[in-house]
Amino acid sequence: MSNYHIKHLEEYYQVYRKSIRYPEVFWEEVAEEHFVWRKRWDKVLSWDFTKPEVKWFEGAKLNITENCIDRHLRIRGEKTAILFEPNNPEEDTQHITYQQLYERVNKFANVLKSQGIKKGDRVCIYLPMIPELAISLLACARIGAIHSVVFAGFSATALATRINDADCKMVITSDGSYRGSKTIDLKGIVDEGVAQCPCVETVLVAKRIHSEINMKEGRDQWLQPLLDAASNECEPEIMDAEDPLFILYTSGSTGKPKGMVHSTAGYMIYTAYTFKNVFNYRENDVYWCTADIGWITGHSYIVYGPLANGATTVMFEGVPNYPDFGRFWEIVEKHKINQFYTAPTAIRALAKENLDYVEKYDLSSLKVLGSVGEPINEEAWHWYNDNVGKKKSPIVDTWWQTETGGMMISPIPYATPTKPTYATLPLPGVQLALMDEHGNEITGNQVDGRLCIKFPWPAMARTIWGNHERYRETYFSAFKNMYFTGDGALRDEVGYYRITGRVDDVIIVSGHNLGTAPIEDAINEHQAVAESAIVGFPHDVKGSALYGFVILKETGESRKHENLRKEINQIITEHIGPIAKLDKIQFTVGLPKTRSGKIMRRILRKIACNETDNLGDISTLLNPDVVQSIIDGSLVKK
Numbered sequence: 058m059s060n061y062h063i064k065h066l067e068e069y070y071q072v073y074r075k076s077i078r079y080p081e082v083f084w085e086e087v088a089e090e091h092f093v094w095r096k097r098w099d100k101v102l103s104w105d106f107t108k109p110e111v112k113w114f115e116g117a118k119l120n121i122t123e124n125c126i127d128r129h130l131r132i133r134g135e136k137t138a139i140l141f142e143p144n145n146p147e148e149d150t151q152h153i154t155y156q157q158l159y160e161r162v163n164k165f166a167n168v169l170k171s172q173g174i175k176k177g178d179r180v181c182i183y184l185p186m187i188p189e190l191a192i193s194l195l196a197c198a199r200i201g202a203i204h205s206v207v208f209a210g211f212s213a214t215a216l217a218t219r220i221n222d223a224d225c226k227m228v229i230t231s232d233g234s235y236r237g238s239k240t241i242d243l244k245g246i247v248d249e250g251v252a253q254c255p256c257v258e259t260v261l262v263a264k265r266i267h268s269e270i271n272m273k274e275g276r277d278q279w280l281q282p283l284l285d286a287a288s289n290e291c292e293p294e295i296m297d298a299e300d301p302l303f304i305l306y307t308s309g310s311t312g313k314p315k316g317m318v319h320s321t322a323g324y325m326i327y328t329a330y331t332f333k334n335v336f337n338y339r340e341n342d343v344y345w346c347t348a349d350i351g352w353i354t355g356h357s358y359i360v361y362g363p364l365a366n367g368a369t370t371v372m373f374e375g376v377p378n379y380p381d382f383g384r385f386w387e388i389v390e391k392h393k394i395n396q397f398y399t400a401p402t403a404i405r406a407l408a409k410e411n412l413d414y415v416e417k418y419d420l421s422s423l424k425v426l427g428s429v430g431e432p433i434n435e436e437a438w439h440w441y442n443d444n445v446g447k448k449k450s451p452i453v454d455t456w457w458q459t460e461t462g463g464m465m466i467s468p469i470p471y472a473t474p475t476k477p478t479y480a481t482l483p484l485p486g487v488q489l490a491l492m493d494e495h496g497n498e499i500t501g502n503q504v505d506g507r508l509c510i511k512f513p514w515p516a517m518a519r520t521i522w523g524n525h526e527r528y529r530e531t532y533f534s535a536f537k538n539m540y541f542t543g544d545g546a547l548r549d550e551v552g553y554y555r556i557t558g559r560v561d562d563v564i565i566v567s568g569h570n571l572g573t574a575p576i577e578d579a580i581n582e583h584q585a586v587a588e589s590a591i592v593g594f595p596h597d598v599k600g601s602a603l604y605g606f607v608i609l610k611e612t613g614e615s616r617k618h619e620n621l622r623k624e625i626n627q628i629i630t631e632h633i634g635p636i637a638k639l640d641k642i643q644f645t646v647g648l649p650k651t652r653s654g655k656i657m658r659r660i661l662r663k664i665a666c667n668e669t670d671n672l673g674d675i676s677t678l679l680n681p682d683v684v685q686s687i688i689d690g691s692l693v694k695k
């Protein structure tokens with residue numbers, strides 16, 4: 058895909074205008090270049106946002122792994138596809154070539170088949186960042202099974218909910234995982250979770266930490282002996298363009314996570330195209346995205362996008378502060394990383410540490426720096442630009458979502474002048490709109506509103522697994538004929554976009570989306586709790602942290618409150634995972650409510666942010682008195 062690079066701003070505008078005027082011609086040209094199709098499409102696009110129904114490249118047949126692996130073998134067989142950097146820097150790096158990846162994926166695919174997995178079956182993957190994780194995704198795709206990766210930081214309950222929602226027949230996990238100086242008993246979590254999942258027939262277990270674990274007779278199988286016995290040739294299953302490739306869960310405003318379903322062909326060409334352009338990827342570059350494959354960033358920009366381009370993609374098992382805060386930069390030097398993609402929360406955490414950690418290493422290989430997952434604040438942006446990029450590597454602040462499948466707003470490096478805190482301009486094919494609360498589009502510049510997308514793009518999620526109506530309701534009902542992102546944004550005088558944050562009940566903590574409802578549901582399970590409400594408040598490393606207002610059934614003595622706080626966080630850890638723990642818990646006598654009984658989070662948010670002098674009109678509340686009690690921290694009813 059060598060001729061895809063956009064080289065200057067004028068060219069970006071030309072490409073962009075073409076992509077908007079002739080979207081089908083534009084994406085067809087992308088699809089025609091270099092990809093392997095077993096059958097050509099009959100139609101590029103059909104769509105109807107009212108249903109909503111979107112189909113790209115209908116009639117086409119393909120297998121994404123042929124595009125990510127097989128087609129590179131002739132010219133890139135000996136090139137490193139996956140470069141695995143272990144948690145412990147003393148352990149050897151692994152270079153997995155395209156030829157080796159081919160063999161490992163095929164063997165794994167044959168193992169899946171031998172265990173009865175067929176096209177369309179769902180397979181849950183709960184693995185740490187080891188090569189088997191990427192390989193298991195590709196093995197599923199090879200045989201047309203739908204993978205559903207669950208981030209290995211989620212609790213047993215959260216895992217079980219996701220397994221049951223997708224009705225997974227198999228779970229792939231490991232004996233445990235390394236995380237800095239700690240080990241985590243992943244298999245124990247799986248055992249606890251799967252006990253609640255009658256649909257699971259098989260659990261495949263990779264060995265990583267060599268710990269003593271229980272293997273359940275008739276259900277659990279060690280992966281390695283099965284791989285050893287498997288053939289390294291597995292014919293790819295030929296898929297329809299619109300066949301689902303994977304499910305990935307994201308939090309929503311209500312309790313149940315949403316299983317976003319991504320399709321095959323559109324997702325493939327979109328992630329490949331955006332990877333190539335947004336990272337200015339050139340043959341022989343070494344690219345590193347620090348995300349976990351448990352999130353969409355890892356799916357699209359560790360596995361599918363890079364491999365579709367024949368790139369070398371780094372998988373890092375560890376954490377930024379082990380053995381010390383220089384680890385990221387040590388890896389950049391060691392592997393001469395050219396493109397580095399991380400999250401603002403990591404940048405902020407590293408920026409707090411001594412600059413020596415950065416300055417000790419040679420970072421001169423870097424050409425492009427990326428940011429994703431949450432708004433990047435100005436200070437973090439400058440720290441990244443000055444100390445990591447040495448003001449020479451453009452920062453691509455990429456805005457997108459699990460639902461969008463790929464990047465939507467981002468500078469094109471060396472073409473779009475960057476501006477701190479601005480994701481800048483829509484990528485080709487992306488038609489944005491800012492909407493006001495009455496459902497009208499806000500035109501012109503220097504305006505702000507709710508961020509929507511007017512026209513389909515190839516990588517958009519097609520539905521929510523098992524609940525198309527929820528998909529319609531969540532994304533296509535707020536504004537007519539528009540996809541609503543849930544984010545607010547402003548457009549500056551030159552048309553650059555800045556994302557201002559979520560406008561719904563999702564809070565982004567350290568780049569992880571957390572819905573308030575599931576956390577509140579967990580807290581309310583505590584026998585001492587009557588009701589609770591969660592809001593976000595600014596945090597200098599996490600971006601936002603969680604603040605819980607909790608009404609106890611009995612107020613009790615304050616010395617008991619510390620214990621209660623611990624127990625509440627314990628319950629949250631069990632139900633969701635440690636990422637959802639609350640930083641602050643305030644016990645209160647009541648929660649501000651509207652007359653229809655809805656909690657007024659706007660007011661709680663202001664209290665959590667210490668902005669109590671402009672609470673707005675509270676006279677319409679059902680219980681205006683409660684507001685002052687909360688501000689005073691009083692536990693006595695007025």
Ligand code: WTA
Pocket residue numbers: 307352353354428429430431432433454455456457458459460480542543544556558559565568569570
């Ligand atoms: C937020 C992650 C500002 C946004 C790929 C979005 C961002 C949500 C940015 C999706 C960015 C992501 N600037 N905000 N560059 N990137 N977000 O589904 O609120 O984990 O709606 O996908 O993260 O998070 P998700």
